[in-house]
Amino acid sequence: MLKPIANTPTLRSSIGNMRVLDYRGVGTHTLYSTTANRRSPPSVARRGISAPSFLANFALDISIKHYLNLTTPANISADWALCLEDYFTHLTLEKGLSPNSIAAYQHDIELLRDYAESKSIAPTLVQQSDIETLIMQVGKDGALGPRSQVRLVSGLRGFFNYLLLEDRIENSPMEHIAPPRLGEHLPAVLSPAEVDAMEATIDLSDPLGHRNLAILEVLYSCGLRVTELVELRISQLYSAEGYLRVVGKGNKERLVPIGERALHDVKLYLGQRVHWPIKPAFADYLFLNQRGAKLTRVMVFYIIRESAAKAGIAKTVSPHTLRHSFATALVSGGADLRVVQAMLGHESIVTTELYTHLSQQHLRAAVMQYHPRGNR
Numbered sequence: 365m366l367k368p369i370a371n372t373p374t375l376r377s378s379i380g381n382m383r384v385l386d387y388r389g390v391g392t393h394t395l396y397s398t399t400a401n402r403r404s405p406p407s408v409a410r411r412g413i414s415a416p417s418f419l420a421n422f423a424l425d426i427s428i429k430h431y432l433n434l435t436t437p438a439n440i441s442a443d444w445a446l447c448l449e450d451y452f453t454h455l456t457l458e459k460g461l462s463p464n465s466i467a468a469y470q471h472d473i474e475l476l477r478d479y480a481e482s483k484s485i486a487p488t489l490v491q492q493s494d495i496e497t498l499i500m501q502v503g504k505d506g507a508l509g510p511r512s513q514v515r516l517v518s519g520l521r522g523f524f525n526y527l528l529l530e531d532r533i534e535n536s537p538m539e540h541i542a543p544p545r546l547g548e549h550l551p552a553v554l555s556p557a558e559v560d561a562m563e564a565t566i567d568l569s570d571p572l573g574h575r576n577l578a579i580l581e582v583l584y585s586c587g588l589r590v591t592e593l594v595e596l597r598i599s600q601l602y603s604a605e606g607y608l609r610v611v612g613k614g615n616k617e618r619l620v621p622i623g624e625r626a627l628h629d630v631k632l633y634l635g636q637r638v639h640w641p642i643k644p645a646f647a648d649y650l651f652l653n654q655r656g657a658k659l660t661r662v663m664v665f666y667i668i669r670e671s672a673a674k675a676g677i678a679k680t681v682s683p684h685t686l687r688h689s690f691a692t693a694l695v696s697g698g699a700d701l702r703v704v705q706a707m708l709g710h711e712s713i714v715t716t717e718l719y720t721h722l723s724q725q726h727l728r729a730a731v732m733q734y735h736p737r738g739n740r
Contacts, residue, residue, distance in 0.1 A: 440486050444477045447487045451526050460614045464591055464661075472519035475502065488527065492537045495520065503544075510544050517543040552679045554689040559584050562681075565674035571636070572654060576667050578626070578633040579651060583668075583683055585626040586610075587690030587708055590661050590683040596650045598634075603627055612709035620707050691716070 452470065455461045461469075479498050480490055499516065502508040508516060517538070524536040554562075559580075566577045583593060592610050600609040606627070608620045622630075630650070642656040651659045664683050672681035679685070687708070694704050705716040 437481070437484060440484055441481060443486045443488075444481065447527065447532070448473060448477065450530070451523055454526055462591060462613060462615075465613065468515070469519045469522070472516045473523050475507075475516065476520060476523075488533050490524075490537050492540060495537050495541050499541075499544075514543040517541060551688045552681070552685055553692045554584075554677070554679070554681065554685060556693070558675065558677055559686070559689065561675040562668075562671040562677070565671050574629070574633040574636045575651060576671070578629040579664060579667060580671060580686070581626045581629045582622070583686040584690055585623045586620045587687045588620070589613075589687065589709075590664050593664060593683070594649075594651060594659050594661055597648045598650050599648055601630070601650065603631075610709070613711075616709065618706065618709050 448470070451473070452466055455466050455469065476490070476495070476498055477487075479501070480487065480494065483494070485494060499513060502516070503510075503513055521536070521538040521541070524533065524538050527533045528536055563577060563580055566580070567573050568577065570576075579593065582588065582596075583590075586608060588596070588608075588610060589612065592612055595611060596608065600611075601622075602609070606622055606624075608622050610618050610620050612618060637652065640652065640654065640656055642652065646652060646656060646658050649658045651664075653659050653663065668681060668683050668686070672679070691704055691708055694707075695701070701713060701716050705713050708716060710716045
């Protein structure tokens with residue numbers, strides 16, 4: 365009776381002088397040995413070779429040839445392409461991540477793929493030392509800064525956790541990889557006076573002036589992410605109730621209050637927009653470009669940075685700076701952290717707690733400026 369010999373991930377000795385080659389990424393083999401009381405086949409016995417030894421040597425020869433065939437550069441590239449395609453499908457359909465989030469993961473994982481392919485390493489054969497070498501390499505070359513390296517580690521951990529979930533690997537090479545340590549970094553924020561100065565630079569006689577003003581005011585008054593802004597629909601604006609229905613990360617919806625000033629600027633913009641050549645497919649999008657199509661994230665970055673430069677603001681300003689400024693103003697004014705978390709769409713309160721540090725920083729600056737002993 366035949367009985368299976370257990371699969372193993374390494375080259376090892378088994379029954380007698382049997383040696384079994386198993387490998388990750390190119391399949392595994394289950395070899396069979398005969399029971400001790402079973403005779404060897406006559407042709408084998410005449411040569412003085414026991415059945416287990418004969419079967420093992422034959423299987424080893426086949427395994428090595430099969431392994432060498434599957435570890436060619438073309439097959440390794442195909443293996444990476446298949447794993448990445450499956451993983452990004454998983455992120456899209458099961459995790460519900462946005463195209464922008466998936467693009468960020470794709471960039472990071474492709475760094476590992478390019479490195480691994482240059483070393484002829486299949487995705488299921490990546491070791492901890494390979495990850496450590498990659499992180500050291502991108503840091504030394506200046507390809508990724510410390511924060512980007514943290515994102516890289518997080519992205520690779522998610523990828524290998526997926527391979528674990530799919531039983532493609534037995535252990536994750538990320539298990540003992542820690543992300544680089546970062547010092548405390550507080551983002552730049554704008555004061556209400558600085559935001560007013562940016563808005564004052566917008567030329568309302570320009571055909572796009574009211575649109576640009578509405579963009580700046582909605583970002584600051586509602587604390588939206590730039591992707592949430594460009595994806596915002598007119599049908600998600602409830603003017604009478606004073607709310608926006610925002611679709612955030614992971615397609616999670618939340619209601620965000622919108623103030624009278626922002627509503628006023630949006631209504632003025634919509635009054636101008638009716639004269640634009642709007643494409644039917646984009647009619648429900650709130651913010652459009654001058655060709656009647658959906659506005660891009662890049663264009664919003666340009667509008668914000670140009671306004672900051674014209675206002676003489678020396679800080680590095682982006683759409684996210686207005687989001688930080690929105691949250692900091694709420695926390696400084698005494699808003700409950702849970703309320704701020706809900707309006708920002710943060711999954712964890714820990715992320716929102718960043719703004720308590722920003723608020724304390726502003727309080728200290730106020731004391732230093734206005735208290736009679738502050739500057740002494």
